[in-house]
Each structure stands twice: as C-alpha cells, then as structure tokens.
Amino acid sequence: MAKMTMVQALNLALRQEMAKDDSVLILGQDVGPDGGVFRVTDTLIDDFGPERVIDTPLAEAAIAGMAIGMAVYGLKPVCEIQFSGFAYQNFHQIENHAARMRWRSQGRLNVPMVMRAPYGGGVRALEHHSESREAYWAHTPGLKMVIPSGPRNARALLVAAIRDPDPVIFYEPKALYRAFREEVPEQEESMEIGRSQCIREGDDLTMIAYGAMIPPAMEAAKELEKLGISAEVIDLLTISPLDDSVMIESIKKTGHGVIVHEAPQSFGAGAEIISRLMEGAFYYLEAPLVRVTGYDIIIPYFSREKAYMPDVQRILAAARATLNN
Amino acid sequence: MPRTAITLTETIEHLSVLNEHGEVDTDLEPEISQDTLLELYRAMLLGRRFDERMLDLQRQGRIGTFPPIKGQEAAQMGSIIHLKESDWLVPAFRETAAEIWRGRSLESVLLYYNGFNEGTIIPEQQKDMPMSVPVGSQILHATGIGYGAKYRKNGEIVMTYFGDGATSEGDFHEGLNCAAVYQVPVVFICQNNQWAISIPLKQQTRSETIAQKALAYGMPGIQVDGNDILAVYVATQEAVQRARNGGGPTLIECVTYRVMMHTTADDPSRYRSDEEVEKWKLKCPLSRFEKYLQQKNILNDTNCEEIESLVLDRIQTAIHKAEQQMAAPPDPLDMFDHLFEKLPPHITRQKEEVLRYLNSLKTGNRREGEHNG
Ligand SMILES: Cc1ncc(C[n+]2csc(CCOP(=O)(O)OP(=O)(O)O)c2C)c(N)n1
Numbered sequence: 001m002a003k004m005t006m007v008q009a010l011n012l013a014l015r016q017e018m019a020k021d022d023s024v025l026i027l028g029q030d031v032g033p034d035g036g037v038f039r040v041t042d043t044l045i046d047d048f049g050p051e052r053v054i055d056t057p058l059a060e061a062a063i064a065g066m067a068i069g070m071a072v073y074g075l076k077p078v079c080e081i082q083f084s085g086f087a088y089q090n091f092h093q094i095e096n097h098a099a100r101m102r103w104r105s106q107g108r109l110n111v112p113m114v115m116r117a118p119y120g121g122g123v124r125a126l127e128h129h130s131e132s133r134e135a136y137w138a139h140t141p142g143l144k145m146v147i148p149s150g151p152r153n154a155r156a157l158l159v160a161a162i163r164d165p166d167p168v169i170f171y172e173p174k175a176l177y178r179a180f181r182e183e184v185p186e187q188e189e190s191m192e193i194g195r196s197q198c199i200r201e202g203d204d205l206t207m208i209a210y211g212a213m214i215p216p217a218m219e220a221a222k223e224l225e226k227l228g229i230s231a232e233v234i235d236l237l238t239i240s241p242l243d244d245s246v247m248i249e250s251i252k253k254t255g256h257g258v259i260v261h262e263a264p265q266s267f268g269a270g271a272e273i274i275s276r277l278m279e280g281a282f283y284y285l286e287a288p289l290v291r292v293t294g295y296d297i298i299i300p301y302f303s304r305e306k307a308y309m310p311d312v313q314r315i316l317a318a319a320r321a322t323l324n325n
Numbered sequence: 326m327p328r329t330a331i332t333l334t335e336t337i338e339h340l341s342v343l344n345e346h347g348e349v350d351t352d353l354e355p356e357i358s359q360d361t362l363l364e365l366y367r368a369m370l371l372g373r374r375f376d377e378r379m380l381d382l383q384r385q386g387r388i389g390t391f392p393p394i395k396g397q398e399a400a401q402m403g404s405i406i407h408l409k410e411s412d413w414l415v416p417a418f419r420e421t422a423a424e425i426w427r428g429r430s431l432e433s434v435l436l437y438y439n440g441f442n443e444g445t446i447i448p449e450q451q452k453d454m455p456m457s458v459p460v461g462s463q464i465l466h467a468t469g470i471g472y473g474a475k476y477r478k479n480g481e482i483v484m485t486y487f488g489d490g491a492t493s494e495g496d497f498h499e500g501l502n503c504a505a506v507y508q509v510p511v512v513f514i515c516q517n518n519q520w521a522i523s524i525p526l527k528q529q530t531r532s533e534t535i536a537q538k539a540l541a542y543g544m545p546g547i548q549v550d551g552n553d554i555l556a557v558y559v560a561t562q563e564a565v566q567r568a569r570n571g572g573g574p575t576l577i578e579c580v581t582y583r584v585m586m587h588t589t590a591d592d593p594s595r596y597r598s599d600e601e602v603e604k605w606k607l608k609c610p611l612s613r614f615e616k617y618l619q620q621k622n623i624l625n626d627t628n629c630e631e632i633e634s635l636v637l638d639r640i641q642t643a644i645h646k647a648e649q650q651m652a653a654p655p656d657p658l659d660m661f662d663h664l665f666e667k668l669p670p671h672i673t674r675q676k677e678e679v680l681r682y683l684n685s686l687k688t689g690n691r692r693e694g695e696h697n698g
Binding site: 029030032033034037055057058059060061062085088124125127129266295297298300301302303304305308313314317 | 651686
C-alpha cells in the first residue's frame, strides 16, 4: 500500500477504471497535458491518449451535454468541471436531461455519467471558487450526490461512481486534496454509494459531517474526550440518497446530535438530516439537535473565509450547548 | 427545385497600422493629439509596471492569486480610451489596465486580490460592472445594458471584454445574437491571447478567426493586431461611432498574447514552449508604441524617465496605502453586508451570533449555549 494524497488517489481510481474498461473516458477543461488545474488527471493523457482524455473548449454545458450523449450511447464519461462554482453553466443539462433520462424514457435509456468538481472553501481562493452547493444537486430527483472525505474513500467512491448506472455528482473537497496522506491499496477497491459510516465510536454525542468538515469534527471529538465526553462521528459520504440508518442508531444511543457542514445553513443538508432524525429517533432525543454551518451569505474572499467556515471552536461550543441543554 | 447557392458577400478585415519594428502605415495612422498619445503611453506603462509589481507581491505572499495582463496593454488601452465617462464598461477578469483607466484605484486592485471585498467597491456614478469571474457570463449583461441605453435613448454605449476561451461558452453566442437582433450599442472586445489556461486557440475553435463569428449573428466583425495600439484605436473608434449612431454592435478581435501565466496559480511550462513565448515577446505592444513615439519626437530620454518614475511612485504609494489597510485584520462581520438592501431576520441573527462568538473568544468567558449557528 502506498500513502497517497486525495489527488493521487483520485488519479489512481481513474487510471485503473480506464485501464479496465475502454468505455470510460474523461472530458473537461485542461484535463489533458495540463492534468487538470488540481492535477487529478495528471499524465492520464500519456497513457490513454487524447481520444479518451478529452480537452474540451471552455463550455460547461457542452461538457455535461456531450457526456449525456456519450452515456446514452453506452460510454462511461467522467466529466470534470474545473470548480463547482462553474457547474451552473451546465446545471440545465444535468437537471433537465441527465437526471430524468431514465424516467422519461421509461427505463429504455440511462445516463451512467459522473460529474466531478472540486468544491468548498479553505484554500483562500477567489470569488466563485469556494462555494458548497451540494444541496442543489441533492434536491434534484434522479441524481446521486457523493462527497468523499479522504484519499482512500475518495478512490473507492469514485470507482463506484464510474460503475454506477445512473448519473453521479461527485464533489471533491479541495481543502483536503493535499491536506494529508493515507494508505490506499494498489488493488481495486470500491465502496457502496448510499452508505454512511461511523468513523469514531462514542456514547454521549453524535456528530454528523461530511467532506472537508470531517477533520474539524474529528478534532473536536478528541477535544471533547479530554473533557470526559465521548463523541461518535458519522461521515455521510453520500449526501443523496441519504443513508439515515447509521445516524438514527447513533442518536438512539447518545441522545444528542451536532450536524456540521460548510454550506449555508438554510435548506442545507443539515435541515434534511434533522428531519430524518426527528422521524427516526425523536423519542430518544435529550436535547434539540444543533447545526454548525456556513452562514446564509456568499462565501467571502479569503481574508474573511476563516470567519465563515465552521471550525473546531464552533463545533465544541455547539456540542457543549446541546449537552448542557 | 435545384440546389442553389446563397452567396455571402462578407469578408473579414484584418487591420494593422504599426508593426513590431515601430514602422507605421501613414495612410492608416489615426490622428491623435500629442497629449492623448502620451496619456496612452503612461497608462500602458502603468499597466505593465503595476502588473510586474503585483507579481512580485504575489510571489512574496503579500497578495493572493491574480491574472497578469502583460502583453495585453495595447488591446485594453486602445479600446477603452474611446469610452466617455457616461458609457459603460463590462469587464471580464483580465482588464486591470482598462479598469484603472476608468478610475479604479490601484489600492482597490491590491485589496481585491488579497481577498478583501472592499476592493470591489465601484466609485459612485461610475458605470463599470464588477469584474466577472465565470467566463463569458458578463457578455449578456453588456447586451442588456445596451438594450437599456437604446431604450432610454441617452446616447450611452457599452464596451465589454472577454477572452478567446469565452467565445466557446453559450453566453457568448446568446449575447452576440441578441445584441444583433436588438441592434444595441455594444462593442464586443475579444482579447484573443491564444490560450485559455492550457487550451490553445486551435483547440478552442475551428474558425479561422474569432472576428468571423460576428457574421453568423449579422454584425460587423474585424480582426486587428492587438499588440498594435493604433490598430486597436482605429477599429474601436469605428465601432464606437457606429454604436453611437444607432448602427448596432460590433465584434473586434484583438490578436494578442498572454505573455505570463494564466494566473499566478498556473504553470504554463506544462503546456507551451518557451520559444513561442519568446517569439511573442518580440511583438511587445509597449516597446512598439515607444519606438513610434520616439520617432515622432513625442518621447525622449528625459520625459521617458520622468514618466517611468511617476508611474513607479504612484504604484509605491498605492502599495503602501493598501498594505496599511490590509495589516488590520478584516472585520468578519462585513461579510454579512450588502447581500440584500435590508438584512433578513435570519441573517441578522447569524450576524449577531458571530458577534457574540467573537466577543466570547476575546474575553475567554464563553457563556454556554450562546453559539449554535
Ligand atoms: C464558466 C467558467 N468556467 C471555467 C472557469 C475557469 N477559468 C478561469 S479563466 C479560464 C480560461 C479563460 O480563457 P479566456 O476566455 O481565453 O480568457 P484569458 O484567461 O485567456 O484572458 C478558465 C477555464 C471560469 N472562471 N468560468
């Protein structure tokens, strides 16, 4: 096993799937010789050529729309949108066509495409480079919405997304692209889409997070440990379809919950999570569930970014608040 | 019912007035006063030197990522000079020189690229749009503003800028199409700098020119040597006149080159050769204009040095001022402002939570339960 960054792990997933299945191809801006602006597709063009690693003109609707056509044709396109903030240019293709092709054709046609995009703050980027709008996609019937949180699960989930017979939106937390390394097995590894995972066990409190919010949530759990509070941490991994079984079981045990995401609060994933917990574990709750989220504003440019992003201190404050309630 | 041909009479004109050796075609040479020529030179030099300084600052970690403009000074200055104060500028993200010409302060540019929203303040009365990061999306706004100007019959015109990459976006095609359909007073300036990050023009479009795309929409299009400020000047002057006289939109393709990296986060050695860059450096718009002005005895060693030192002083003062402002930690509560005219209650609540939270961090005396947002 090699220690890899998330960028390298994603590259490995793409390389192995392409080697295995010649219907897998990549399209996007600068994915060829440049290797993508974050280098996720680095050197793939050397191995698979420009017919399979397609540098496109600067046209997101074309990238997604062509991917839909390719997918209907029987290929498995993985398209890269340079930053999730530029996926709105293709939103109509995904919403109007990718998400409903199977339904509209009564099962005759399907769209096994993946749309990858770096999302989220934390790298001090300029405007339109830091948003976290997973709710748009999760709110769209017919799409799956996946967000990994580390090199190993990123690799395994991307493999699953490529093999999935339906359209998958795959958001990559760019703050974690090179934040840490992890052992990633050389041999094939895939993970089921639509499953969340308990990544830390505890009895007093359940923390639910995903993507770039996993490291601060884990850190907060360690801090709480010092205070004698044992916190369980759940990594969603798939935002839609949302797996509520693990979190419901956890809340039944702990009675307290904190939900963490960097997306704006209103109508975000946290609202859906709380709903599910109310439905599934209401009688076990000992205090109101609380959210630690971004605010309902445009994510500021990098000088104020830190004040916007949930951090360990904010998570701890929320945890103490709900425990003392 | 035979097959017949619909003959299109249109051709695409290519205009060049001043070549790279500083030689001028006197038949095409525009009449520009000495003062204006010097003003143009000063603005180009300011654009160049400021860009170079910003690169130093970025490399020293004193500002964040930014897109350099080096090599594109003529395309920007030769066109923007035709706008009156009452006209509109709709920029993309690489028009720093043009924005400064319109009155944007150097400090605000530095602040912006250091992540301070304050750097996006547009002076009252100035009809400039904020820079647009999503490629090509601003082109439609220019068309809409042009529609407004035509509707109000107040004689204003609009100039919008974008790169060669932008011409692949749907917004470009929709914007030009609508502009022609409604015959709005908009001048579309494409700075064809040959590259959209790593994608060369040949992979962006199979059209021989970008200018010819105008024909499909039914508007005049012209290609000019974008490193030749006189050619840009002449073509834009014609387009501006046409727009003002009710003649509708024009597409101008300025053939130029992005000498530096796409942004300071980019590594161009991955996708293009040094030889290519060196070849284009020889076509430098600034030194070409300098030679021209020297030949006309408008520029000599004395005033050249004078201008240079004035420009450098102005830059130094701006950096100093901006750094003073940037030294103070930015007030994070500002991030809640200007989202709506009146802050809705739920955001007011969030803002208050942040304030309480920050105070609690300061005093170290956190009341439990006060921060859960
Ligand atoms: C809609 C959209 N897609 C992708 C990007 C990322 N991006 C920023 S600039 C750029 C290339 C732009 O090329 P061009 O239009 O030729 O302008 P230039 O940068 O050369 O001035 C890309 C792909 C973006 N900002 N907006």
